[in-house]
Amino acid sequence: MALVRDVVIIGGGVMGSATAYSLAVSGFSGQIVVFERDPVHQYGSTGLSAGGVRHQFGHPANIRFSSYSIRQYEQFGATMEIGGHRPDIEFRQRGYLILATEQGLPGLRERVRLQQSLGVEVSLLPPEAILDRVPHLDLQGIAGASFCPRDGYLDPYAVMAAYEAKAKSLGVQYLHEEVVQILRSGGKATGVRTAADREVHAPVIVNAAGPWAGEIGGMAGVEVPVQPLRRQLFTCIVPGELDYPLPMIVDPGGLYFRSEAGKRILVGKSDKSAAPGFDFQTDRNYFLEEVWPVLAERMPLLDRLSLDRLWAGLYENNHHDHNAIIGAHPDLDGFYLIGAFSGHGMMQAPAAGRALADLIQHGGYRELDASAYAFERFAAGQLIEEETLF
Ligand SMILES: Cc1cc2nc3c(=O)[nH]c(=O)nc-3n(C[C@H](O)[C@H](O)[C@H](O)COP(=O)(O)OP(=O)(O)OC[C@H]3O[C@@H](n4cnc5c(N)ncnc54)[C@H](O)[C@@H]3O)c2cc1C
Known part of the structure; x- marks a missing residue:
């Protein structure tokens, strides 16, 4: 029998887990499940990252997202504490x-x-x-x-692990299965099927599959420009x-x-x-x-x-402007993306997770406005111009 959940997140890297945590911590009452096929994250970008974190960008949205994220990282141990244990993300603010x-x-x-x-x-x-x-x-x-x-640098794996642990402590379910199909009914995403032949139905499907986000888009029959x-x-x-x-x-x-x-x-x-x-x-x-x-x-x-x-x-690169894509897919209701961060996902993860959680929970942005990162910018020709990408 199919499971029924409120939100399915595909990918338990820093983006999937930051989104799950941000939803769960802000009183979202629905049930959230994260599908992560690899419990040790051998190839996921998060664990392989350089962990650099900086405010220094050339586009206002990127500066705001980093500023928010750095404030979160400065108090991460206290925020992510579970039962007296504070995770150490080794955030070295050396500039x-x-x-x-x-x-x-x-x-x-x-x-x-x-x-x-x-x-x-x-x-x-x-x-x-x-x-x-x-x-x-x-x-x-x-x-x-x-x-x-x-500015500075931190331990990306520790950030991801802390988000996952805290999300679990708030009731988020993690299943180590590979998503192999996106279920849809007409113009709406309705669930996923996994390699274990499990079906989960949900009105909200979040594609947080990092470099594999384009493949997940393919499963849903829509274009997700992430390479x-x-x-x-x-x-x-x-x-x-x-x-x-x-x-x-x-x-x-x-x-x-x-x-x-x-x-x-x-x-x-x-x-x-x-x-x-x-x-x-x-x-x-x-x-x-x-x-x-x-x-x-x-x-x-x-x-x-x-x-x-x-x-x-x-x-996870979007070849249009090499910046994040956050929000609902214009061609499939209920199908969201948090991806395409290229080399600056760690410094945007807390902000990106917060923004997407607000969009899912409230239908609009609250604490942070992520509309600059919407899919729609490509069709509108409003690309993000950002020179400080390395
Ligand atoms: C070499 C390198 C250096 C970097 N340096 C920096 C830096 O200095 N500063 C910075 O801010 N950013 C940096 N980044 C970028 C940053 O690491 C990424 O933007 C960020 O980690 C992306 O997180 P994610 O959760 O989207 O992806 P990932 O961590 O890749 O997570 C995606 C997860 O989805 C899972 N998945 C995929 N498909 C499926 C499926 N079908 N079913 C179930 N699970 C699935 C994968 O197993 C994976 O664990 C760097 C990246 C790299 C590669």
Whole structure:
């Protein structure tokens, strides 16, 4: 016999679990079930993420979403406490230092002004002030930087696990089954079928399947413009002289690096030539040829690092404007998406989950307005213009 629930969420990564938690914590009285096919999240983007969290964007909606999320992360342990246990998401607010060339400086200055106008504590630093913060940098070709001390990085897996645990404590059900079919009746989504041949009927189906969101759209017979794009990360053991914690440093070419536990740094640089696909292969040559030389030029002492670990995960990319899609699908009633965050899902998850929960529960946005992220923007030609994507 089919189960009947009020909300089915497909995907128990950070987005699915943030949505489930946000619904459950705000008095939603319906029954919520999350389907997650992989209890250890081996390939999910959340656990493979760099965990960078920043206010520093160029579009007001992105700045507002990050600001909200960072406020949540600052009190996450207390909010997610269960029975006296406070999860530690290792949120290190060491700042994001975004470096700019002479050519990039006017744009950076404009973004800083916008961020400040929205209440972000961010400033422009001249080269001397950059070196005060990170003395080992070589600032060849760098004219300035922006820095926000409340930015930083955290443990993405711990965030996801905390949301899941808290959602469960509030009555959300998690089932480790794969959704293989979306049930529909005319223009309405009515439920799902799983690989275990379980049918669940619900008036609200949330597609929170990360890089697989496009496939879930296919099961529903509608277009969901989310493609998987391989992105690699590297951890390296660094020389002993680097004995102070680094902020997240972003080079003008998109290379980024930060401290990692135990005399290590974590480094990434998006391979813009990667073709869409479910490709988790790692490539040491990419590190040797494209990453390490840029890193060692920016911080010469890193000429002497040793590569410790490398892995690949998938950005969930919408090829129209590379920003999130949140809301109801225009071609199928009751079918919602929270996805397409590319490389900035961790810094938007608390806000995105809150906004979607409000939309489902109240039929409109309350605490946060996510209408800039609606599907409808593509047809209306109102793409999100955002330059600070790495
Ligand atoms: C290398 C890398 C670096 C990143 N760095 C950052 C960063 O520094 N800062 C930042 O903010 N963001 C970063 N991101 C992005 C961020 O990690 C993602 O935007 C975010 O984790 C997406 O969460 P999600 O829940 O949508 O997806 P996921 O975590 O992928 O969760 C989706 C889940 O759906 C499940 N699923 C899929 N299909 C089905 C099905 N049919 N049935 C049941 N379950 C299903 C999957 O098993 C998966 O667990 C990075 C991502 C990558 C890959």
